[in-house]
Amino acid sequence: MTVVCFGEMLLRLSPAAGATLAETDSLSLHVAGAEANVAISLAALGTPSRMATVLPDQALGDRALATLHRHGVDTSACLRRSGRMGLFYIESPRAGREGGFFYDRAWSAFACAADSIDWSQALDGAGWLHVSGLTPALGDTAIAALRRAVASARQAGVSISFDCNYRPLLWQGRERLGAELIREFAASARLLFASAVDAALLLGTGREASATDLLAALPAVEWLATTRRDLRSDGEYLGAMLVHGTQRYDIAPVHIMPFVDRIGAGDAFAAGVLHAINRGWSAEQTLSFAHRACVMKHAIAGDFSTLSEAEVQGQPAGQA
Numbered sequence: 001m002t003v004v005c006f007g008e009m010l011l012r013l014s015p016a017a018g019a020t021l022a023e024t025d026s027l028s029l030h031v032a033g034a035e036a037n038v039a040i041s042l043a044a045l046g047t048p049s050r051m052a053t054v055l056p057d058q059a060l061g062d063r064a065l066a067t068l069h070r071h072g073v074d075t076s077a078c079l080r081r082s083g084r085m086g087l088f089y090i091e092s093p094r095a096g097r098e099g100g101f102f103y104d105r106a107w108s109a110f111a112c113a114a115d116s117i118d119w120s121q122a123l124d125g126a127g128w129l130h131v132s133g134l135t136p137a138l139g140d141t142a143i144a145a146l147r148r149a150v151a152s153a154r155q156a157g158v159s160i161s162f163d164c165n166y167r168p169l170l171w172q173g174r175e176r177l178g179a180e181l182i183r184e185f186a187a188s189a190r191l192l193f194a195s196a197v198d199a200a201l202l203l204g205t206g207r208e209a210s211a212t213d214l215l216a217a218l219p220a221v222e223w224l225a226t227t228r229r230d231l232r233s234d235g236e237y238l239g240a241m242l243v244h245g246t247q248r249y250d251i252a253p254v255h256i257m258p259f260v261d262r263i264g265a266g267d268a269f270a271a272g273v274l275h276a277i278n279r280g281w282s283a284e285q286t287l288s289f290a291h292r293a294c295v296m297k298h299a300i301a302g303d304f305s306t307l308s309e310a311e312v313q314g315q316p317a318g319q320a
Helices: 034-045 059-070 109-116 140-155 175-186 196-203 211-217 265-279 283-297 309-313
Strands: 002-006 010-014 028-032 049-056 074-081 086-090 101-104 126-132 159-163 191-193 223-232 235-244 247-255
Touching: 002 034, 010 059, 028 034, 028 059, 034 049, 034 059, 034 126, 034 265, 049 059, 049 109, 059 074, 074 109, 109 140, 126 140, 126 265, 140 159, 140 175, 159 265, 175 196, 191 265, 196 211, 196 223, 211 223, 211 235, 223 247, 223 265, 223 283, 235 265, 235 283, 247 283, 265 283, 283 309
Parallel strands: 002 049, 002 126, 010 086, 049 074, 126 159, 159 191, 191 223
Antiparallel strands: 010 028, 086 101, 223 235, 235 247
């Protein structure tokens, strides 16, 4: 079944490893965006994916659209409008280091026209709609658009996959609204991606919440998935958890090596879970596959994974 991914596409601009934004004379450019990362990764794994978004009708929008085409994503629900491309800047995401990081997304084509998408067409033949908490942070138009997308999916019998993706930087001065909206959309999810921080936000506890408490508060959720990072003296380690029904499955943290780029690793994990569920694999197989996809993404520069199902299955996690 096709997975439709709805969200803003961005361009990521970053200096060379070790350089700072204040000092660099050049920036590398990557097409980015959490939901687009999932769509591209799904297509690479072999699950049909469709991107629903609004891109500016100019050269940068052309580049984003061409990237989707090149990686096999259905772009029939991508609209073009006047406006600008959203940007984000980050200093050297390599080796776990994230220095300067900021967004420049105000008044983007997506933020201004996200409610233009025809959901009867966008969801045609879809089994899943994947969305995230990044979208409502863009303002009233995006909030209304996400509400309409979710309502349309539910009416059409399309399952909702929601990645909380709570980014405090996007909610400064609006923290209470952010928490309310994340809770609203999480409540509609059949598949929920929520970190320990996200879980605490969803329950309003201000401290780490258990998976049991979270599932009790969100009865529509059938799958709850997350990764866990440990920073040790010899680098970063990654573990993962998946809860399906009353069963919990865990993978102990493994050393991430090589470590080239951590951006988009969580999206590779989300794509791995969706792909495995679409394949009808067991919960244990699903978690193992998604964890491997996430670990292996760290060896790929850029925001999205291009690994095939065979590539993910053929190499033990931690030896990407």
